[in-house]
Amino acid sequence: MPTTYPPGYVPFEAAREALPPPTGVRVSEAVELETLHVPGPDPALVFVHGGLGSLWNPYPQLATFAGDRELVTYSLAGNGGSTERPDQSIDGHVADLRGLLDELGVERPILHGHSYGTAVAVEYAKRHPAAGVVLHAGGDHDLTPSWEKPLLRPFLALRLYRLAPDDALVRRLVYRVGFHGATPRAVVEDFLLSNPLPDRRSAWTTVTEAFWGYDGRADADRLTAPALVVHGPADGIVPVDVARDTAARLPSGVFCRLERTGHVAFAERPAAYNDLLRAMFDAAVGGHDLEAAVRARTRRE
Template sequence: MKTGFIDVAGTELAVEIEGSGPPVVLLHGLGGTGNFYQPQVAALAERFTVIRPDLRGHGRSPVSGQISIDGYVSDLAGLLDELGHDQVRLVGHSMSTLTVQHFAVAHPGRVSALALLGAVHSPPPAGQDAQRARAATVRADGMLAVADTVVANATSPATRRDRPVVAAFVRELLTRQDPEGYARGCEALAAATEPDTAAIRVPVLLATGTDDGVGTPTVSADLAGKLADAQTVIYLDCGHWTALEAATQVTEDLIKFF
């Protein structure tokens, strides 16, 4: 395993790299880190070079430079340039499903397949207001002011009842975030635009949970209808933190898909 920091546009982004073979990049969503995908890494690394960055402003990556969906796209392109990868398989969760779609549209030759976990649309006006209000809350009162609400709203009842360690880990991911980095991530999501989904020609896997109230099965079905080559899986009793709540199924489906 290679763990360290890679200079991307003057910012040292935290990145973990494991395994060998064709590269797979795993991008976490708002409030996550590369550790969101820890349950999938060992199996994927037997077949692929697995690359897990902490997005700018998240986890161990600093709060600096442009924090926006366009900024995340630029960071991904810069990271691949630094690592010497011309084409990759991409996995995105939640907010990062927008990032990887925008990347696939902007750099079609660099993507061979996409997996979207808990895919979301760009937020409507009410959603934009909610994200900006959350940003204001964490700036004023810190991450503890929102962590329990996010866990309650974005994990399934079955996860909280039967797999409390998963819910606890989601809370830990959230409470360890830099409040300013998280706030800027909220603002990046609020300002997000809808990707030109119809322009994406590579195979796409859409995976969500029956109890995902953020990246709902309806959103995945809508996206599947606009994509040239899409397949959808829905996990029972799974909320929005897909790779943790349905860890074994996500691992198996990613290996089969890729």
């Protein structure tokens, strides 16, 4: 039987073949970032992946919006083909992103943060001009699930990242906590293809040294750009209340619960997710009220 994908889905290999290969961009004396840059109209849509993630994670959106919008996606320092940071900190990752956008001539991006990447997007938008912010599967606090520290500490101590991962174990964990039960198996496997587990220690310490304990609530009012906070009810990693509370705290925050999705809604229900991104474009480019734009774009939901 042919594989049935959700509406708006673009398989990973098809997306990768349609896009240019990533290149290295020097953002400071110490750091070069593996970057995929697709020119297009302003404002640029800039993707920040989560912990142990990949610049290819938003492949359905990269394929869909290429040509319609300037796109930037990159590997955080220490991940993928990017060099390591001399120190792992959210401040450092924000500085890397600022340097990258300066090099690419991007002034007021729409930032899309996923999972731990939401911390980078939030902190960047507090300090630098942004046309909008989209936060998915994260927020401004409590991004670390209770099971993560007991799992990663011995993993790092024993240097298990040097070994081939237990494929069956990884898949059981991903299926259990990452995706809605109705998400087609082909989508989960495709996403895993876009996101191989890293074998560099620096990718794992990015999580443990930069993101554990993040709490950006104290000065959340500094993020004044339109902010769309999207969460899937089946997310087993970050609780939905974290997203809802984050949206309520931000001066221009709008919360959207996207049904039948988990931690990776942009791949699970790409057509619906892309409509939310278009609502952000309506707000950032057309000056529309974000909440009204979301209602208009999701009326059929």
